[in-house]
Amino acid sequence: MSNVSVYHETEAHAAHHPSAAERSDNLKFATWLYLASEVVIFAVLIATYVVFRLHNPEVVAQFHEGIQEWPGIWLVSINTFLLLSSSWAMVMGLRQIQLGNRQGLIRWISLTALLGTIFVILQYVEYTELSHKGITLYYNQDSTFTDYGMRFYAPTAFHGFHVIVGVLWALYVVFNARRGRYTATNYAGVEVFGLYWHFVDVVWIVLFTLIYLV
DSSP states (O other), rough: OOOOHHHHHHHHHHSSSSOOHHHHHHHHHHHHHHHHHHHHHHHHHHHHHHHHHOOHHHHHHHHHTTTTTTSSHHHHHHHHHHHHHHHHHHHHHHHHHTOOOHHHHHHHHHHHHHHHHHHHHHHHHHHHHHHHOOOOSSSSSTTTTTTTHHHHHHHHHHHHHHHHHHHHHHHHHHHHHTTOOOOOTTHHHHHHHHHHHHHHHHHHHIIIIIIIII
């Protein structure tokens, strides 16, 4: 085989097998597209809540009065702090693998998964308390919040589902890290997870502000 043939075969092989940087860029682009679709879904859920709120201010006012007691707004505030802390832990984990510290990545992403798990548990506690106040998904003619329940649970529970997915994803990142699949020059999988987790965090800030504070 001539040198020219070998050269052309090498070029063809390179054309069909993108570099690590190209694969990373493609993966990030696909993730951004996915997150864009999620933005649309959350926007619809949030808009539905806003419309209901504008037409039923007295119901929302009663909800705000009801959550002023413990655990209410305090529990949700603690949960918000935990989720913000989990994003910080994720950033620290990414920083560690960029420095070539695989064990540091494992520790910080494990912390991210732990904080996310606590968030979901406390959200369940919140839902239990709210159900005692009559805020449920099912119809209850004796409750002021009969129509409010669906508007409240749809965006918050959908977000909670995303947190659960994020926790499982974090554990998958930890699993891959233990197997040595990430290095100081190959950490696209961690970056993509970080994009998703930051998205979940930002959405919660919007929900927390709109539903609980404003």
